[in-house]
Ligand SMILES: Nc1nc2c(ncn2[C@@H]2O[C@H](COP(=O)(O)OP(=O)(O)OP(=O)(O)O)[C@@H](O)[C@H]2O)c(=O)[nH]1
């Protein structure tokens with residue numbers, strides 16, 4: 001089964017830490033939707049034999065769209081591609097967009113999973129992150145969403161300068177109490193060319209030391225897990241059964257088709273991504289060309305190394321699956337690495353799989369670079 | 373055609389006094405190089421030379437000079453380096469010449485290598501033409517420097533040419549002096565061939581190219597020739613002279629400087645200083661040749677990846693053709709695998725060899741902490757030379773150890789004498805004498821353990837004298853010293869490539885500094901790393917690198933796996949450049965941590 005990702009490249013303004021691709025020129029929305037429709041049509045011929053069971057609307061801010069606009073896209077997707085009846089349909093939403101009416105519109109358009117950009121339930125932290133909502137709005141929105149649909153996830157950003165573990169636990173607790181089913185908890189990342197990074201470089205804000213960040217990471221993982229969630233990726237936690245089916249496609253090296261500017265795709269052994277410009281995107285699509293920026297084929301060795309990298313960041317490597325896919329046995333080829341990592345508490349080994357522990361997740365990049 | 377009037381000369385001086393710039397002017401005046409092809413220090417044709425602004429190799433070039441009286445001359449010029457580490461290039465150049473331009477910077481005056489290179493030239497019986505250069509500069513001290521030169525050479529004031537290589541002052545006078553004062557090369561073409569190899573290099577298309585000075589007889593294409601020492605015979609395929617490139621000729625005659633290509637593929641078949649003769653005109657005596665150079669500093673050079681070992685061997689052999697002062701021998705290290713122990717004339721020489729291996733031969737190498745050579749007297753009466761600390765016998769087997777001493781001259785303005793005495797004291801120097809060069813400058817004569825001056829002495833000397841002192845040295849003898857071997861252990865495993873030999877009184881301090889430095893240089897690992905310095909089984913210092921606790925990208929965003937993979941590949945590349953010893957990954961810089969200790 002494959003997934004579909006749709007990139008909605010609009011935000012009302014830019015948050016200080018964000019380096020995603022979008023534009024604030026929302027006047028382009030109609031043009032974009034027409035072009036998106038065309039892109040879907042172009043793909044109808046080029047993507048045969050794929051069955052899809054997830055659709056993910058990401059951005060940008062997909063919640064900027066009206067229920068009708070969204071319905072239009074979903075209908076077109078269902079007309080064009082073979083999509084299962086019970087497909088997971090996720091949508092990323094900003095709290096300030098989610099009026100009760102909007103929630104119901106989205107739901108009736110087919111959205112059955114909401115990923116809400118809460119980031120924090122503490123107002124000063126929201127201000128630091130230049131978000132537009134307050135913690136009380138976020139609380140209401142989460143509650144209202146849960147009244148309409150059961151599968152609600154929130155994003156949390158932590159490791160803000162001088163943040164204490166207790167501060168984050170406030171947000172975690174609140175999520176749990178309200179009945180949120182899934183938490184994506186990301187440490188604040190200082191991406192190139194963001195205002196946040198600029199302030200840090202100018203010394204206006206002070207980054208946390210890796211030591212402090214490590215402590216926060218450990219605490220956050222422990223606290224979320226202790227509330228009944230299962231960690232199934234470096235930064236992702238779910239009440240069992242509520243894992244994001246779509247995101248797991250990325251992590252299990254399963255196929256996905258990306259639509260919209262800057263969207264990434266992986267089908268067959270090919271990876272490609274669309275270019276990052278709404279204008280150029282529309283222009284190309286309107287002349288019936290795919291708006292692709294990069295396109296390349298992975299060789300067997302790259303596939304293997306991607307598989308390992310992604311699996312180790314997530315639920316680990318299943319030996320049977322690995323053997324089926326690559327025709328060799330992971331556990332035999334990596335005996336020494338497995339032994340060393342398990343012995344030192346970085347990983348856990350079971351009969352048929354090998355996965356990182358929380359301690360291992362914290363240094364996953366190092367482990368992958370060093371051992372695999 | 374009348375016999376050519378040949379003048380063979382080199383340009384010698386202390387570093388940076390303007391040799392290569394003067395060469396530029398001579399080349400320009402004789403129209404050897406067209407103006408539009410002219411660039412600064414045009415003979416410094418290695419990238420490294422241009423980048424660093426210093427001459428590393430001798431460079432020979434031929435010019436045609438037409439004197440004011442319309443008489444034509446052939447000049448063979450050799451530009452030489454000024455830095456001590458390349459003095460072997462100077463001595464080889466001198467043997468191919470009859471005269472030398474001794475350049476002295478008008479703002480600096482006589483410095484240490486002015487004197488040492490002058491003595492080399494005098495030993496070779498060369499006619500000296502003193503030139504005071506840079507007289508265009510505001511702060512030039514022509515009178516003082518004139519006095520210094522008169523004092524040094526015993527010449528007359530009129531013998532000294534005042535010049536500015538940069539502003540093209542005095543160039544004509546220099547050209548005329550070359551004609552009038554340097555003896556014409558002898559042109560005994562009737563005698564059997566005797567030619568001196570003064571340099572060589574490896575060319576991928578032509579094999580070995582040797583640079584020769586023909587002293588007697590002649591050599592032409594097709595001649596069967598033989599090398600006196602290596603006893604190999606070859607057929608001369610091509611001979612010629614050196615302009616801005618190689619210019620083919622039919623014949624090289626006595627007096628000429630030029631090149632020879634003879635299908636020599638094996639780099640071991642030639643050696644500089646050897647004499648070439650014709651197989652059917654055997655000669656009984658070789659030309660005087662050169663003194664073998666003795667390396668002063670030794671260090672291990674290892675390929676970063678083990679499969680490059682053979683490649684490294686070949687590259688070193690080819691490089692040695694062009695760098696006769698380099699020596700190398702295979703060695704093995706527990707930590708680094710198979711590599712070579714290389715000998716250099718000094719730290720700059722070592723650095724240059726390292727860079728040339730990387731640039732010209734595309735190798736990725738690791739070099740270890742440099743050290744000097746020790747003479748170890750064992751209790752069983754054996755005497756061994758140890759140029760690698762890990763070869764040092766166990767302490768109970770050692771009766772005593774001797775270390776090399778050098779004799780040195782420091783030339784400095786008098787106001788820095790106090791500072792320099794202090795520096796000498798810190799470096800276990802033995803004061804011998806003071807000589808006044810003139811009223812304001814002295815020549816301080818010291819003896820030092822070589823190990824105390826190889827690393828950073830030169831920088832210290834400059835900072836203790838605000839840049840004014842200069843320094844020259846040569847090997848003196850071996851002397852008994854209290855020396856110990858200081859080992860470094862990482863997580864209790866000794867790393868042989870990090871062992872050093874130090875004076876007993878300095879061992880504790882060094883151990884501590886070295887551990888601290890290594891802590892800085894070795895990145896955090898997934899495990900805690902204990903760094904220990906030990907003498908025998910006694911640990912004298914310890915540092916701990918705490919375990920890395922976080923290294924993970926928070927977000928693998930929207931299926932953009934390529935970005936993540938690129939980051940990972942970069943990280944893996946970084947790791948490739950490290951050496952894994954036990955479970956510890958060590959970056960290359962750590963292997964010469966000692967160098968940045970002070
Ligand atoms: N003002 C002035 N500067 C000069 C003159 N001659 C050389 N220089 C400068 O002095 C510096 C050193 O010149 P080089 O010609 O490279 O000196 P060198 O003696 O060949 O140096 P090494 O080969 O490294 O020993 C350069 O920056 C030159 O531009 C001169 O007559 N006047």
Ligand code: SF4
Nearest residue numbers: 011014015018059060
């Ligand atoms: S709303 Fe999301 S995509 Fe838009 S700027 Fe903020 S973080 Fe970035």
Ligand SMILES: [Mg+2]
Nearest residue numbers: 391392426427
């Ligand atoms: Mg020079």
